[in-house]
Amino acid sequence: MELALLGHGFRYECENLCRLFFPYSPVRVVEGDPLAGGAGVLTEIAETDGGWQYTVKAVWEGRAAAHSETHAALEEYSLTDLLYRTLRELTGITPAWGMLTGIHPVKLLRQYCEELGDAAGMEKFRSRCHVSKDKADLAYRTLRAQRPVVSAMRPRDFCLYVGIPFCPSRCSYCSFVSQSVAQARKLMEPYFALLLEEIARTAEITASLGLTLSGVYIGGGTPTTLTAEQLSALCGAIRQGFDFSRCTEFTVEAGRPDTIDLEKLTALRAAGVTRVSINPQSLSDEVLRAIGRRHTAQAVLDAFALARQAGFTQINCDLIVGLPRDTLAGFRHSLDGVIALGAENVTVHSLALKRSANLITEGGDLSLHARREEVSAMMEYSIARLTETGYQPYYLYRQSRTAGNLENTGWAKPGTVCAYNIHSTDEELTVIACGAGGVTKLKDPSGDTLTRIFNFKYPYEYISRHEELLARKQGIAAFYRDVCKL
Numbered sequence: 001m002e003l004a005l006l007g008h009g010f011r012y013e014c015e016n017l018c019r020l021f022f023p024y025s026p027v028r029v030v031e032g033d034p035l036a037g038g039a040g041v042l043t044e045i046a047e048t049d050g051g052w053q054y055t056v057k058a059v060w061e062g063r064a065a066a067h068s069e070t071h072a073a074l075e076e077y078s079l080t081d082l083l084y085r086t087l088r089e090l091t092g093i094t095p096a097w098g099m100l101t102g103i104h105p106v107k108l109l110r111q112y113c114e115e116l117g118d119a120a121g122m123e124k125f126r127s128r129c130h131v132s133k134d135k136a137d138l139a140y141r142t143l144r145a146q147r148p149v150v151s152a153m154r155p156r157d158f159c160l161y162v163g164i165p166f167c168p169s170r171c172s173y174c175s176f177v178s179q180s181v182a183q184a185r186k187l188m189e190p191y192f193a194l195l196l197e198e199i200a201r202t203a204e205i206t207a208s209l210g211l212t213l214s215g216v217y218i219g220g221g222t223p224t225t226l227t228a229e230q231l232s233a234l235c236g237a238i239r240q241g242f243d244f245s246r247c248t249e250f251t252v253e254a255g256r257p258d259t260i261d262l263e264k265l266t267a268l269r270a271a272g273v274t275r276v277s278i279n280p281q282s283l284s285d286e287v288l289r290a291i292g293r294r295h296t297a298q299a300v301l302d303a304f305a306l307a308r309q310a311g312f313t314q315i316n317c318d319l320i321v322g323l324p325r326d327t328l329a330g331f332r333h334s335l336d337g338v339i340a341l342g343a344e345n346v347t348v349h350s351l352a353l354k355r356s357a358n359l360i361t362e363g364g365d366l367s368l369h370a371r372r373e374e375v376s377a378m379m380e381y382s383i384a385r386l387t388e389t390g391y392q393p394y395y396l397y398r399q400s401r402t403a404g405n406l407e408n409t410g411w412a413k414p415g416t417v418c419a420y421n422i423h424s425t426d427e428e429l430t431v432i433a434c435g436a437g438g439v440t441k442l443k444d445p446s447g448d449t450l451t452r453i454f455n456f457k458y459p460y461e462y463i464s465r466h467e468e469l470l471a472r473k474q475g476i477a478a479f480y481r482d483v484c485k486l
């Protein structure tokens with residue numbers, strides 16, 4: 001899809017809007033006339049007497065749409081709004097999230113509600129951004145569920161994230177930097193030793209600043225690729241280094257049932273872990289095979305039972321809508337299955353296919369992208385079913401290149417919200433990350449400043465450049481001293 005930008009520099013939003021309607025046609029910004037090639041978009045702003053003329057023309061699969069409007073001011077919104085309406089007419093597609101291309105719709109809604117009050121904020125969210133009523137309602141319910149957590153934050157609070165970037169095998173839709181254990185076995189030991197060192201150094205920094213730990217999240221990858229001894233040592237190092245007096249939650253992703261046994265779960269429980277995530281993604285063996293998960297649906301049920309046996313009273317289950325070979329009936333079966341298990345938290349993701357996923361690089365089954373309506377029906381079913389069975393949506397974010405341009409939503413039974421998930425998507429509280437691929441996000445509690453410190457992505461870089469990585473951690477102290485004046 002060729003895109004021309006004439007008389008303006010609003011490239012980023014125009015590109016994103018084109019991707020919203022043509023997610024699998026790479027957008028190429030061109031100088032000449034893009035309409036001649038049979039699939040292109042031309043955007044133009046020209047100054048006129050006392051105003052600005054906005055023009056959008058688009059052609060695609062033999063169809064054409066064009067609109068032109070005059071506005072008093074030169075502004076991005078007037079152009080992107082016109083572009084959105086033109087592409088909607090051209091394609092016949094009405095995205096449920098309207099023209100929102102960002103990943104944090106609830107954050108935007110919160111901003112509008114704080115400015116205008118809830119009713120007018122919702123009205124602005126819907127009309128300005130073309131968000132459907134159903135999605136606006138979902139965002140608003142999520143916002144309301146978050147309010148008690150957000151208002152309980154204190155200026156020195158932070159969450160700790162620890163990354164274990166190893167998995168037993170690679171799922172075909174995965175774009176994370178996770179490496180399979182078979183590939184990276186020799187890296188695991190040195191990685192683990194250096195991770196403990198990074199945790200200890202990070203704990204010294206946060207203690208010297210008087211920061212208070214409010215939650216811990218060990219994610220990945222699949223942390224339960226570690227042995228029971230390693231899991232005990234990891235949790236022990238975190239407990240020893242940080243002050244847990246205000247820490248109310250401690251989550252470990254035990255995502256793949258093929259990595260879970262009673263010994264590991266018992267070790268986690270004994271180390272004070274309060275929540276685990278056991279992720280079926282689907283309860284259909286055919287779908288699990290199609291996505292490269294080397295376990296059965298029964299293995300998920302068994303792992304869940306083991307977690308209960310080990311004493312866990314807060315268990316999350318992830319599901320994905322839009323998986324290859326899945327159907328609406330199959331998804332209903334999966335969702336009803338995790339509800340029947342009694343999972344306290346259910347997270348419903350939309351399949352997002354990044355370029356690095358095996359499904360893309362190995363030319364896998366992409367027919368799911370033609371199944372926009374079926375995928376939307378799965379998502380609608382999840383919202384209705386989780387609502388009627390007593391779950392509330394409490395965090396929500398979007399990713400690019402998702403099937404049906406939908407969302408990922410975390411649902412919780414009353415009293416079981418995982419605050420870390422809110423903070424990590426909302427970016428209103430500092431999250432300090434340790435481990436490969438971790439991103440520390442430092443948030444000024446009394447302003448808008450958000451500063452990121454990146455750890456190296458890959459385990460081999462994490463190991464070979466560890467001193468450099470530890471030096472970067474000094475940025476935490478500099479941030480609190482120079483920006484927050486704490």
Ligand code: SF4
Nearest residue numbers: 167170171174178221
């Ligand atoms: S378990 Fe998660 S991180 Fe690991 S390969 Fe599968 S999708 Fe990727």
